[in-house]
Amino acid sequence: MIDENIFGLKIAELDEIIGTPLSNTSVTTYYRILSKNMNTDEFIEVVDKLLESWSYSYYPKPAHFLELLKLDDDTLEDISTKASITFANAIESVGKYSVPEFEDKTISYVIDKFLGGWVECCKVENYDKLYWLKDNFKKHYKRVVKNGVTSNELGDVKLLDYYKNEEPRKVKVKSDYKVPLLVKKNESVLLDNKVNNTIKNKLQMSYKRI
Numbered sequence: 001m002i003d004e005n006i007f008g009l010k011i012a013e014l015d016e017i018i019g020t021p022l023s024n025t026s027v028t029t030y031y032r033i034l035s036k037n038m039n040t041d042e043f044i045e046v047v048d049k050l051l052e053s054w055s056y057s058y059y060p061k062p063a064h065f066l067e068l069l070k071l072d073d074d075t076l077e078d079i080s081t082k083a084s085i086t087f088a089n090a091i092e093s094v095g096k097y098s099v100p101e102f103e104d105k106t107i108s109y110v111i112d113k114f115l116g117g118w119v120e121c122c123k124v125e126n127y128d129k130l131y132w133l134k135d136n137f138k139k140h141y142k143r144v145v146k147n148g149v150t151s152n153e154l155g156d157v158k159l160l161d162y163y164k165n166e167e168p169r170k171v172k173v174k175s176d177y178k179v180p181l182l183v184k185k186n187e188s189v190l191l192d193n194k195v196n197n198t199i200k201n202k203l204q205m206s207y208k209r210i
Contacts, residue, residue, distance in 0.1 A: 003040045007031055010047040017051055020059055033062045038069055045069075071180060076142055082177040083107055084138040087121075088130060090173050096122035098169040104179045105154055106144055112157045114140040145180050 011030070015021040022030065034043060046068045050060055071079075087107050094100045096119045102108050115121050115137060124130045 001039065002031065002035045002043045004031070006040055007035075007043065010044060014047060014050065014059070018054070018057070018059055020057065022059060030062055030065075034065055037066055042069055071145065076145060076180075079177050079180060080138045080141045080145070083141050083175070084134045086173060086175055087111070087137050088134050090171075091122055091124060091130070094171045094173065098171050100173045101170050102173045102175070104175045105157070106141060106180065107173075108157045109149060109154060110137055110140045110144060 008027075011022065011027060038046065043065075046065050049068045050064070054060055054064075083104055083106070086102070086104065087110075090100045090102070100108075100118065111118055111121060115133070121133065124133055
């Protein structure tokens with residue numbers, strides 16, 4: 001279920017950007033369909049994705065909203081496999097005396113929360129253990145992407161607490177796949193972080209009513 005007030009605010013944002021506002025009847029239909037398939041936080045995330053990427057003059061259909069929400073099992077399997085390779089390669093190329101800064105923040109989250117931290121991962125001794133570690137990583141990675149985490153949880157990730165008196169070298173690690181956006185749970189109360197007060201006050205004048 002999507003909060004009606006937030007739904008109205010975000011639809012008003014889309015109206016402003018696209019320039020072809022939905023009718024009141026259409027708004028009710030959109031709300032009925034979308035509210036059955038996503039919660040408030042997922043809706044905020046999807047609308048922000050549309051605001052970033054939608055380049056057409058016509059209004060996105062409900063199917064476009066749902067398409068952005070969905071990450072099918074085949075796609076997730078492919079992404080998680082590539083993420084596990086990125087993770088394993090970083091063990092060799094970065095090593096335990098440096099900190100990898102993964103473009104895909106989910107990799108860092110999985111290492112920190114489920115695999116004992118970066119230094120522990122770098123203790124792998126042979127190919128068999130690395131194979132097991134990659135497999136374990138992949139299992140957790142898929143679960144995290146499906147379930148989502150909050151931005152606060154991501155911010156708490158600390159891969160390396162190895163040095164006491166000096167800052168370790170940081171190495172950027174890029175991904176050769178489209179990094180999945182994590183669903184940010186329980187963050188509808190943080191709407192003001194996505195829409196500043198000036199814009200919010202302006203858009204309240206054109207709230208779409210359900």
